[in-house]
Amino acid sequence: MSNLAWIFVSAVLVNNFTLSYFLGLCPFFGVSSRLETAFRLGLANIFVMVITSVCAWSLETLVLPHAPYLRLISFIVVIASTVQFVEMVIKKLSPALFKALGIYLPLITTNCGILGLALFQTSRGYGFFEGLVFAVGAGMGMTLALVLMAGLREEAELSDVPKVARGIALNLIIAGMLAMAFQGFAGLFGSAA
Amino acid sequence: MSATLEGPTTTDEFIKGLWKENPVFVQVLGMCPTLAVTNSAINALAMGLATMVVLVMSNAVISLLRKFIPKQVRIASYILIIASFVTAVEYVIQAVSLDLHKALGAFISLIVVNCVILGRAEAFASKNDLVKSLADGAGMGLGFTFALFLLGAVREVLGSGSLFGVAVLPASFQPWVIMILPSGGFFTLGSWLLFFNYLSKRKARKAALATAEVAS
Numbered sequence: 561m562s563n564l565a566w567i568f569v570s571a572v573l574v575n576n577f578t579l580s581y582f583l584g585l586c587p588f589f590g591v592s593s594r595l596e597t598a599f600r601l602g603l604a605n606i607f608v609m610v611i612t613s614v615c616a617w618s619l620e621t622l623v624l625p626h627a628p629y630l631r632l633i634s635f636i637v638v639i640a641s642t643v644q645f646v647e648m649v650i651k652k653l654s655p656a657l658f659k660a661l662g663i664y665l666p667l668i669t670t671n672c673g674i675l676g677l678a679l680f681q682t683s684r685g686y687g688f689f690e691g692l693v694f695a696v697g698a699g700m701g702m703t704l705a706l707v708l709m710a711g712l713r714e715e716a717e718l719s720d721v722p723k724v725a726r727g728i729a730l731n732l733i734i735a736g737m738l739a740m741a742f743q744g745f746a747g748l749f750g751s752a753a
Numbered sequence: 754m755s756a757t758l759e760g761p762t763t764t765d766e767f768i769k770g771l772w773k774e775n776p777v778f779v780q781v782l783g784m785c786p787t788l789a790v791t792n793s794a795i796n797a798l799a800m801g802l803a804t805m806v807v808l809v810m811s812n813a814v815i816s817l818l819r820k821f822i823p824k825q826v827r828i829a830s831y832i833l834i835i836a837s838f839v840t841a842v843e844y845v846i847q848a849v850s851l852d853l854h855k856a857l858g859a860f861i862s863l864i865v866v867n868c869v870i871l872g873r874a875e876a877f878a879s880k881n882d883l884v885k886s887l888a889d890g891a892g893m894g895l896g897f898t899f900a901l902f903l904l905g906a907v908r909e910v911l912g913s914g915s916l917f918g919v920a921v922l923p924a925s926f927q928p929w930v931i932m933i934l935p936s937g938g939f940f941t942l943g944s945w946l947l948f949f950n951y952l953s954k955r956k957a958r959k960a961a962l963a964t965a966e967v968a969s
Contacts, residue, residue, distance in 0.1 A: 580935045585784040586868060629844075632862050633836045640829070672785045672866040679859040724954055728781050729946035736939030743934060 564693045567686070571697030574746055577673050578705040579739040584673030588706060589731055591664075598710035602703025604664040606696060609677055611646060612639050613695035616678035617688050635678045643668075673702060708738055763888045766881075770892030776869045777900035777942075778949055783869040787901060788938035790860050794917050797905025798898065799853050803846065803861060805894025807838045808870050812890035814838075815878040822879075831874040832865065839864045869897060907941050908932045 577583045584605070591601050615638050624631055647665045651658045668674060677698055681691045712734050721730055761769075776782050786804065791797040814834050815822075822830045843861045847854045854861070864870070873893055878886040909915060912932030914922040931937050 582785050582789040582935065582938065583863075585788070589781075589784070629840060632840050632843075632865060633833060636832055636836055636865060637829075640832075672863050675866050676859060676863060679862050683859060724950045725947055727950075729943050729950060732939050732943030732946065736936045736943060739934075739936035739939055740931070743936065 564690065567690055568693050568697040571694050572701040572704065573742065576701040576705055576742050576745075577676065577698045578702050579735070579742045581676065583676040584668075584671050584702055586671055587668065588702075588709060588735070589728065592706055592709040592731075593713055595707065595710045595714060598706040599703070600660060601664045601668070602699070602706045604661040605668055605673070605702050605706075606699030607661060608643055608665065608668050608674055609695040609699040610692065611642055612674050612678055613681060613691040614688075615639050615642050616681055617686075617691050620682055631682070635675060639674060639678065673698070705738065705742075709735065712738070763885055766877075766885050767888040767892040770889065770894070770896040771899065772896070774893075775896040775900055776872075776893055777897060777904075778945065780869075780872075781946075782872055783867045783897065784942075785863060786860055786867055787904065788935070788942060790857055791901055791905040791908055791938060791941075792912065792933040793909045794902060794905040796853075796856050797901040799846070800857060800860065801894070801898025801901040803842050803857075804864055804867060804870070805891070805898055807835065807842055807864055808873060808894045808897075809887060809890035810838045811835045811870060812873055812878040812886040813883060815874045816881060816883050816886035819879050827879065828871075828875070831871060831879075835870055835874070836865050869893065903945060904938070904941050907945075908937055912937060 571577070575581065578585065578588050587601055587605075592598050616635060619631075619634055619638060623634065643665060647658075650661070677695060681694055686694055709731075713731065716730060716734065725733075770776065774780060777787050783804075786800055790800045811831070811834050815831060818830075818834075839862060842864070843854075846857070846861060873889060877889045881889070906916060909917075910921060911929045912934075914920055914926050914928050929937075932941065
C-alpha cells in the first residue's frame, strides 16, 4: 500500500512529468495560454494516460515477451488506435463529456508524455495496479503543471514585460522557476528517487 | 544542380535548417529531448546525432514512398516508418556504448514523438524528391544537433565546470548545480532565445535605420 502511495506522490510532485522529465512540453507551452483550456486538456491527459497504462500493461504481458523489438512500434499503434476508439465510444455515449474533452484527445494521442508513461512503466516493472496509480499520478502532475503555468501566463500578459522577452523566451523562464519550486519536493520521503 | 528560377536549390534546403529555420531556436520544436538530455555536452551530441540519423533515414524513405502512401493514413505510416528507424538506432547505441544508452534512457525511444521529425516528414519529405529530402533532413538534423550542443555545453560548463568531462574552469569555481537540474534546462534555453531575439531585433532596427537614411 505504501508503495502505491509513494508511486502516486512521486509521479505528481517529486518526479513531475512536465517539470522534471520534460515530457509533454508541446501542450505545456502550446495550450497553456488560458486557464480553462489548460484544465480541460489536463483532464483529457489523465484519461488518455489511464488507457495507455492498461494498453502498455496488456501488451507487455501478452505479446512482447515473444517479440521485444516490436515494443516501440506496438506501443504507438495500440495506444493511438485505442484512444481513437474510446473517443468514438464517448462521442456516441456521452456527447457532453465528448464536448469537454473531445477536441483535445487527438492532440495528445502521441505526445511524449503518453509514450514516456508506457516506457517508464515498463522499464520500472510496474504491475497492473501500480501502473494505474502511476498513470493517474503522472496525469495529475501534468495537469497541475499546466494549470499553474496557465495562471502565471495570464498574469504575465497583464504585466509590463520588455518587448524582447515576450513570447516563448518568457514562458521558458517562468517554467524554469516552476521547475525550481518543484525541486523542493525532492526531499519528500527521504532521498528515494 | 541546375536551379530553376523559382524554388530553392538543394544546397538552400540544406542550409536553411542550420540557422534560418533552426528547429530548436527558431521553430521551437522537439523541446522534450532538447531539455531532458542536455545536462552534458556529450549526451547532447549523442542525442542530436541519433535524431539526425533517424531524420535523414525517415525523410529518405518517406520521400521515396510519397506516391504510394494514401493521404488518409499518411500520419500513421510516417510514425511507423519513424518508429522502425528509432528501434534500430536504439539497438545500435546499446551495442556501441552501454553507458550512453543508460544516460539517455527512455529518451532514445522518445525520438519517435519528436515533433521535428514528423514535422519534416509532413512539411517536406512528403512533397519533395529524394535528394532534396536528404538535404533537408541532414540540414535540420545538423541544426538540431548544433542547438542541443549549445545548450549542453553551457549547462555542463556552468553546472559542473567541465566540457566533455574535461575541467575547463579553475578549481576555485563553484559549480552552479542548478544548471544541470531540470530548471537549468528551461533557463538555458530561455536565455539563448532571449539572446537571439535581441540580435534579430537589433538587426531589424539597423535595417529600419538604413532605409530611413536612404529615404531622407
